C-alpha cells in the first residue's frame with residue numbers, strides 16, 4: 001500500500017490564484033517571476049520568495065521567470081548575477097529559457113518614459129535631492145509642488161533628451177511622475193522615475209547615462225513579461241498604487257497584479273544584504289559562503305540541503321500581514337530530518353582521551369562489522385578496526401564522578417560500542433595534573449558489545465582505534481548572533497555588537513574512524529552522539545577531510561553545550 005500523500009500546502013496567494021483562475025481573470029494563465037537585484041548573494045529570505053514564486057507556478061502549471069532587476073549599475077556586479085543563478089539551481093528550481101534582465105528593457109522603458117511625458121504625466125525637475133525630500137512632506141504634512149512641475153511637454157521632452165545624451169550633470173535633474181503632491185500616500189507625491197548616473201553598467205556598458213528607478217522599471221518589466229501575479233514583500237504595499245498608476249496611464253496591454261507577503265526573518269541572524277555585506281567587508285566572517293552566514297552559499301557550505309530548505313519554506317507558511325521572526329531551530333529540525341535519512345553514521349572522537357588496554361595483545365586488530373545507516377539498509381556495512389590503543393571522548397571520563405554520571409570512571413566498567421566492555425584501572429597525568437591517558441582492561445568475553453554472563457553496564461561510548469584514526473580539524477558552528485533579533489534597529493546600537501564570539505570553535509587533532517580517509521568533499525555524516533557533519537568543499541584536501549558541523553543531534557544538545565560554556 002502506498003503511503004497517504006500529504007496535502008499540497010496552500011496559502012493565501014494560492015487562494016488568489018485559484019479565484020483568478022475560476023473567474024478567468026488572466027485567462028487561466030499563471031506567470032510569476034523571481035526578481036533579484038544582483039547586488040549581493042541570495043539568503044534564506046530569498047529562498048522563501050523563490051519557493052513561493054517557482055512553487056506557485058509549478059502548482060498551477062504556469063511559468064516562473066528569473067529576472068535580474070539590474071537598474072542600479074553602481075551597486076551591481078556579474079559576480080552576483082552568476083552566484084544567484086547557481087544558488088537557484090542548487091535550491092532545485094529552473095527558469096528554463098526564461099532568463100531576463102531589466103536592462104534588456106532599457107530602450108522600451110525609455111520609450112515609456114517619453115510617452116508619459118507626452119501624456120503630460122511626467123516632468124523634468126531641477127530641485128536637488130534634499131529639496132525634493134523637503135517638498136515631499138510627510139505623513140502629517142502635505143507635499144508642495146515643484147516649481148518645475150508645469151513645464152510644457154516640449155520642454156520636458158527636450159530636457160529628457162539632454163539627460164539621455166549626457167549633456168546634464170548627475171544630480172542636475174530627474175524625471176518625475178506627475179501624480180499628486182497632496183496624496184495621503186507619500187509614494188504618490190510625484191516620485192522620481194529616472195535619474196542621471198554616469199556609470200558603466202555590467203550589461204549595457206556606457207550606452208546609458210540615465211537609469212530608471214525601481215518602481216518604474218519593475219511594473220513595466222512585469223508587464224512586458226506578461227506576469228500575472230507579481231509577488232513581492234510587504235514593504236512594497238504602499239508602492240502598489242504607483243505600480244497600478246504607471247500601468248494604467250501607459251495603457252499597457254498586460255496589467256499584472258501585485259500581491260504582498262510578509263518577509264522572513266530568522267532568529268539569531270540578520271537578513272539584509274547590506275548588513276551581510278558589512279560582515280563580509282569587515283572580515284567578521286570569511287566570506288559570503290562562510291558556513292555561519294544565512295546566505296544560500298553559506299548554508300550550502302555548512303552542509304544544509306536544498307530539500308531541507310524547501311521543507312522549511314513550506315513549513316513556515318506565507319503570512320499576509322506581519323513580518324515574521326522564525327526560530328532558527330525550525331530550520332535546524334528540517335535539516336536533521338533530511339540528513340537522518342541518508343547521512344552515514346561514523347565514530348568520531350572530537351576531544352580525544354587516550355586509552356591503553358593493558359591486557360590486549362600488542363599488534364592484534366579486531367574488526368567489527370557495523371551498519372552505515374540503520375535508517376537505510378541499502379547503505380550497507382563496513383568494518384571498524386579495534387586495537388590496543390584507542391581514543392574516547394574526554395567528556396566520557398570523570399575521575400571523580402558526580403552521582404548522575406554513569407560513564408567511565410576509575411574502577412568502573414562501560415561498553416565500547418559494538419566492541420568490548422572495558423574497565424578503568426589507572427589514571428595517568430602529566431606534570432600539570434592534566435589527565436593524559438587511561439589504563440584499562442578489556443573483557444574478551446564481551447566481544448561484540450554483550451557480556452556472555454548477562455552483566456550490564458550503564459553506558460556505551462564511541463571510540464576510535466589510534467593506529468587507524470584520521471586526524472583532522474572539525475569546526476563547530478553556533479549562531480552568528482547572541483541576540484534573538486539582531487537585525488531590529490535600535491538607537492545607538494550596531495547589529496554587530498551582538499556578534500557571538502563563540503560562533504566558531506575549531507577543534508584540532510580530532511580522531512575519526514578510518515573510513516573517512518577517503519571522504520569526498522560534500523558528503524554528509526552523522527558522528528554518533530555528536531550531530532551531523534559535512535566535508536567542507538573548500539578546505540578539505542585529499543586524505544584530509546575538514547568537517548563542518550551542520551547541526552547537533554537535538555536542539556537540546558546545543559543548548560546544553562552553550563550552558564556548559
Ligand code: ATP
Pocket residue numbers: 034035036037038044045046048049231232233262263264265271272273274
Ligand atoms: P535585502 O533587504 O536583503 O537587500 P531585497 O529585497 O533588497 O533584500 P532583492 O534582490 O530585491 O533583495 O530581492 C528579490 C526578491 O526576494 C524580492 O521579491 C524580495 O521581496 C524577496 N525577498 C528579499 N528578502 C526577503 C525575505 N527576507 N523574505 C522573503 N522574501 C524576500
Ligand code: MG
Pocket residue numbers: 037
Ligand atoms: Mg529589493
